[in-house]
Amino acid sequence: MKNMKFLVIAALAAIPPAAWAQPQSVEVTKAPGQATIKGTTRVTATVQNIDPATRSVLLKPQNGKIVEVQVGEEARNFDQLKVGDVVTAVYRQSLTLSLQKNVGATASTEEQPIMERAPEGGKPGGTVGRQVTIVADVVAVNPNSRTVTLKGPKGNTVDLKVEDPAQFANIKKGDQVQAVYTEALAISVEPAVKK
Template structure:
């Protein structure tokens, strides 16, 4: 299913264009018995310097003075609330959670869409993303390389790095594991402090 929405366009425009800004990034790792989660976040901030209401085009400028124009689709609520001087913050978050718990059943995959739009009358913004849950078979373990080879529902094979040697002790070839992958883009607008 294709999702055509301002949030994705703006995020791609801001994160994919190194000419605009270098994102601030962070990585967070959480470990527990039989589980591990890695979350990466990239944040880009820019100021609205111009708005063309007729074409729904917003011109953004980063702290280094680099400028990019973003066309805002009709899907974005409250476009008329956007003002010159407002600060646009785009946060891209990607997370992978590997649960090394024993499970049984066929290999499977499911996807859940995440979408939250701004309330009517508020500044434009919101969140869009997806969460994919996969039940995979463990087909190989390599303690020395710290990898587990998983076979997904379509038969594709993937090597997953497991840093914690204790976690490797809890899994065996032939067992199943659950992998949850989440990616989301959130855009928020902070009103200008200039009056």
């Protein structure tokens, strides 16, 4: 988990904050008792300089502002990185809410890390992320405001407004909602294009 956090921090440092402001693509899907929203952001940068002694890399993203990134020992194949290589970072997020009827499960939270490193001898890269699953109880339904009150595993409550009348009509006190949140950051490196 420590390695994953370090890789995420290093990768995020290389990406300008404005790139995270708006996903480049957003997809929303609905079905009875379920809704999903997915967002993807892609940023590319060119390697400008590499300092093997400090394992720092200067990257120039499309906005032209050079960013310095420290690459930890956990990142394989640092010696394969070359000036001119193109680094691509793809950040994906998704949230799925599913209505569960008559399940009787206990409200719960579960988190699973996602980590994949580049193979030995190849270009640096990999994927880091996590998937969080929460099961919450529907403790109140307010038809006047079209809100649903959910009680989580730690006893905290949250009110959600349900805009879709068909979805709202299907929710009853005593139901459960399962929320699955996934986020992943994939970093890949392509060799410089030879001219």
